[in-house]
Amino acid sequence: MEAVFEWFLRQDPDGDRFGAVLRESLDQVLDGPRTMRFRYSDLRKTEKTHVGTIVEINLGKEFDLADGDKMDYSVAGHDVDCKYSMSRGGWELPLESLGHLVLLTWADDGASRWAAGLWRVDPRHLGRGAGNRDKKRKMVKAGQERITWLWRDAPLDENLLLHLPEDQVARILAARSGQQRINELFRLVQHRIIRRDVVLTVAQQKDGPRRARMARETKHLGGEGIIVLGHYEWDVAVANRLGLPVPRNGEWVSARVAPADSEGPQSFSADGHWWRLAAPDEWVASAPKVPRSKALGDVE
Amino acid sequence: MEAVFEWFLRQDPDGDRFGAVLRESLDQVLDGPRTMRFRYSDLRKTEKTHVGTIVEINLGKEFDLADGDKMDYSVAGHDVDCKYSMSRGGWELPLESLGHLVLLTWADDGASRWAAGLWRVDPRHLGRGAGNRDKKRKMVKAGQERITWLWRDAPLDENLLLHLPEDQVARILAARSGQQRINELFRLVQHRIIRRDVVLTVAQQKDGPRRARMARETKHLGGEGIIVLGHYEWDVAVANRLGLPVPRNGEWVSARVAPADSEGPQSFSADGHWWRLAAPDEWVASAPKVPRSKALGDVE
Numbered sequence: 001m002e003a004v005f006e007w008f009l010r011q012d013p014d015g016d017r018f019g020a021v022l023r024e025s026l027d028q029v030l031d032g033p034r035t036m037r038f039r040y041s042d043l044r045k046t047e048k049t050h051v052g053t054i055v056e057i058n059l060g061k062e063f064d065l066a067d068g069d070k071m072d073y074s075v076a077g078h079d080v081d082c083k084y085s086m087s088r089g090g091w092e093l094p095l096e097s098l099g100h101l102v103l104l105t106w107a108d109d110g111a112s113r114w115a116a117g118l119w120r121v122d123p124r125h126l127g128r129g130a131g132n133r134d135k136k137r138k139m140v141k142a143g144q145e146r147i148t149w150l151w152r153d154a155p156l157d158e159n160l161l162l163h164l165p166e167d168q169v170a171r172i173l174a175a176r177s178g179q180q181r182i183n184e185l186f187r188l189v190q191h192r193i194i195r196r197d198v199v200l201t202v203a204q205q206k207d208g209p210r211r212a213r214m215a216r217e218t219k220h221l222g223g224e225g226i227i228v229l230g231h232y233e234w235d236v237a238v239a240n241r242l243g244l245p246v247p248r249n250g251e252w253v254s255a256r257v258a259p260a261d262s263e264g265p266q267s268f269s270a271d272g273h274w275w276r277l278a279a280p281d282e283w284v285a286s287a288p289k290v291p292r293s294k295a296l297g298d299v300e
Numbered sequence: 301m302e303a304v305f306e307w308f309l310r311q312d313p314d315g316d317r318f319g320a321v322l323r324e325s326l327d328q329v330l331d332g333p334r335t336m337r338f339r340y341s342d343l344r345k346t347e348k349t350h351v352g353t354i355v356e357i358n359l360g361k362e363f364d365l366a367d368g369d370k371m372d373y374s375v376a377g378h379d380v381d382c383k384y385s386m387s388r389g390g391w392e393l394p395l396e397s398l399g400h401l402v403l404l405t406w407a408d409d410g411a412s413r414w415a416a417g418l419w420r421v422d423p424r425h426l427g428r429g430a431g432n433r434d435k436k437r438k439m440v441k442a443g444q445e446r447i448t449w450l451w452r453d454a455p456l457d458e459n460l461l462l463h464l465p466e467d468q469v470a471r472i473l474a475a476r477s478g479q480q481r482i483n484e485l486f487r488l489v490q491h492r493i494i495r496r497d498v499v500l501t502v503a504q505q506k507d508g509p510r511r512a513r514m515a516r517e518t519k520h521l522g523g524e525g526i527i528v529l530g531h532y533e534w535d536v537a538v539a540n541r542l543g544l545p546v547p548r549n550g551e552w553v554s555a556r557v558a559p560a561d562s563e564g565p566q567s568f569s570a571d572g573h574w575w576r577l578a579a580p581d582e583w584v585a586s587a588p589k590v591p592r593s594k595a596l597g598d599v600e
Contacts, residue, residue, distance in 0.1 A: 035361070045367040046356045046382075053353065056346045061335070067345040082346075 001148060004101060005118055007076040008150055011063055015116075015151040021062045022107040022114045023157045025054045032201030033208070036173065038161040040086070040109065052084035055105055071100050080118075088115065089144050092136035097121045104147060109159040117147040160198045164189065178203040182211040183220050186228050186254035196250035212252050216290050221254070225284030228254045234293035238268045242277055249297025258284045301448060304401060305418055307376040308450055311363055315416075315451040321362045322407040322414045323457045325354045330459075332501030333508070336473065338461040340386070340409065352384035355405055371400050380418075388415065389444050392436035397421045404447060409459040417447040460498045464489065478503040482511040483520050486528050486554040496550035512552050516590050521554070525584030528554045534593035538568045542577055549597025558584045 012018055029051050030037050037043065056072055059065070059082060065073040071081040081102045085091045088106045098121050107114035125143030161169055168188050175181040181202045185194065200208040215221050216228040229235035231249045239246045243266060244253050258278040260267040267276045270288035278284045312318055329351050330337050337343070356372055359365070359382060365373040371381040381402045385391045388406050398421050407414035425443030461469055468488045475481040481502045485494065500508040515521050516528040529535035531549045539546045543566060544553050560567040560574040567576045570588035578584045 031361075044357065044360050044365075046353065046360055046372050050353055050357065053346065053350055057344065057350060060344050060346055061331075065344075072346050 001101060001118055001120060003076040004078050004080055004103075005148060005150065008063075008103075008116075015154050017062055018059075018105075018116055018151065019114055019154055019156060021058045022055065022105065025051065025058050026107060026109055026159070027197045028054055028058075032161075032197060033204070036201055036204060038159060038201060051086065055084040055107075056082040059103070059105070070096065071102075073103075075103075081121075089139065089141070091139050093121050093126060093139060094136050098123055107156055109156070109162055112156045112158050112163075113153050114156045115149065115152045115154065117149040117152070119143065119147045122146070157195060158193075160189065160192070160194060161201065172202060178205045178208065179211050179214065179220065182208070183215050186212070186215050186221055186252070187224070187226060190226070190254045190256060191244055192253065193245045193247060194252045194254075199252070209250075215254075216287070218286055218289075222287045222289070225256045225258065225278060225287045226254055227257055227287045227290055228252055229290070231297045232293045232295055234291055236296060238290075241268045242266060256284055257287055258282055301401060301418055301420060303376045304378050304380055304403075305448060305450065308363075308403075308416075315454050317362055318359075318405075318416055318451060319414055319454055319456060321358045322355065322405065325351065325358045326407060326409055326459070327497045328354055328358070332461075332497060333504070336501055336504060338459060338501060351386065355384040355407075356382040359403070359405070370396065371402075373403075375403075381421075389439065389441070391439050393421050393426060393439060394436050398423055407456055409456070409462055412456045412458050412463075413453050414456045415449065415452045415454065417449040417452070419443065419447045422446070457495060458493075460489065460492070460494060461501065472502060478505045478508065479511050479514065479520065482508070483515050486512070486515050486521055486552070487524070487526060490526070490554045490556060491544055492553065493545045493547060494552045494554075499552070509550075515554075516587070518586055518589075522587045522589070525556045525558065525578060525587045526554055527557055527587045527590055528552055529590070531597045532593045532595055534591055536596065541568050542566060556584055557587055558582055 029043065029047055032038055040048070060073060065075060068074045068079040068081070071079040073080045073082065079100055081097045081100055082105065083091045083093065083102050084105045086106070086108065088108070091104050093102065100121055102119050102121055103116065104119055105114070105116045122143065125140050125146065126137040127140055172181055172184045172188060175184050182199065185198070185202050196209060199212050202208070203211050205211070212228060213230065221228060229239050229244070229247055230252050231247045236246055239253055242255060244255055247253050256278040257275045260274040260276040263269070263274050264276065267274045269275070270291070273288065275288055329343065329347055332338050340348070360373060365375060368374045368379040368381070371379040373380045373382065379400055381397045381400055382405065383391045383393065383402050384405045386408065388408070391404050393402065400421055402419050402421055403416060404419055405414070405416045422443065425440050425446065426437040427440055472481055472484045472488060475484050482499065485498070485502050496509060499512050502508070503511050505511070512528060513530065521528060529539050529544070529547055530552050531547045536546055539553055542555060544555055547553050556578040557575045558578040560576040563569070563574050564576065567574045569575070570591070573588065575588055
């Protein structure tokens, strides 16, 4: 247990890789870029039962885990099975896992939280009765208290569309062209990180990221005073100055800006002027042109 | 049975959509663009057991099938379960499917063949004994004779790297940069369709298709007399004239060419000259420049 625990902590001291795999796995099953879906309830029956397998596979890939002897993985020389549940504590264990170590994972798009812990499967902490069709038995409350948590209630990157008001989602998805939907997204959702997967889901086309970059042009949102910042040198510096969340690789953030009277700590310079965030009801003219600068991550 | 059979035939008279889903599902599990894998044997244990689920999900999406009442799908008002096997006749049926219709699918990357048929699960044609852990039972030979085939031994788009001689694969994958690997691919594998997934697997970068387009430049393969044709108006016309396999959307084909003495049925005109396929040992100079022409499918 200790060896496996320390192995994972050494590989991923902050849980960033774990959290990213869980986010990516949920996105993969939703398959938004092809289907425009962002709700678990919109999945087909076959897809719903499939999230756990995807998590298992993606964790194995991310940490380059070898196959276990009897269990899914071999970690630091020990057999470890992987189990995922959408509800915390909802893990179901197959009889073959009795006495083995399991990596228990949980990620909840509603709560935007995730967790991962280790547990040695103990029959005293499994529910009685026949179990379900596959002869799996659910862990009982007393078992949860014995979990050695690697990360608990860690923040999960947000499933943005799931957390927007329904009327906003409807307005975004109703626009006719991909560019119009992307414009509506960055118009309605400002000061908030928008991930690549959200852009692809809304754009419904392979060059979604290009649509996000184009949204800043004067004929799109620039004419309404809105800038769209990505993971570029200039963009990141401006996001920092304006106190906006700073886009990582494959992320964007938008904001309405207005001319500033003079240089200040929360202003930036562009097109020969100083600019600041616009107040909610303030009238604004066109946004300044965002200059091309060095891409800090993969080029899209 | 008849209603379901006719529904599928009406949706997909040539089996093109079915065959594409099976190809895509195998590619999806191999995940070559991220992992450079192209052999089933290189998959992790968790991934190997996962192909059937992926086929189920992708067929459901492609044909927009609603959830069944007790089975995976509802097709033309009838409950239908979906089963995939890597080996023909290797289908395993769960006890719950007794008496129900199943869509049996098979795709074999080694043989480059696939099949799909319908069967009503009949306990007399299931193997005896306890079945495997999940209480599934294998169909026996006599059952196979009762399958109503939608498509049988249909050609599956080739898993190219799997069918190349090992030394060629090693040479292609050994090159240091993505562009060099793509060059080696189109240099060693001529007159043969190269699919987008193969290009992405070899390139190991998102802009793999751009690398394929660039391979034709003089500093890459153009200087060796090799042209690389894609799904563009001019390219497709030239592939037709040269008698090469014609690239569909997301496909390429390469060939070494030499100047022709005069116009002929198997020649094309470019850079003010006529060109033909080069003979295997013929010395050639630079290939002509492939002009830009209209993309016939999605632009990469």
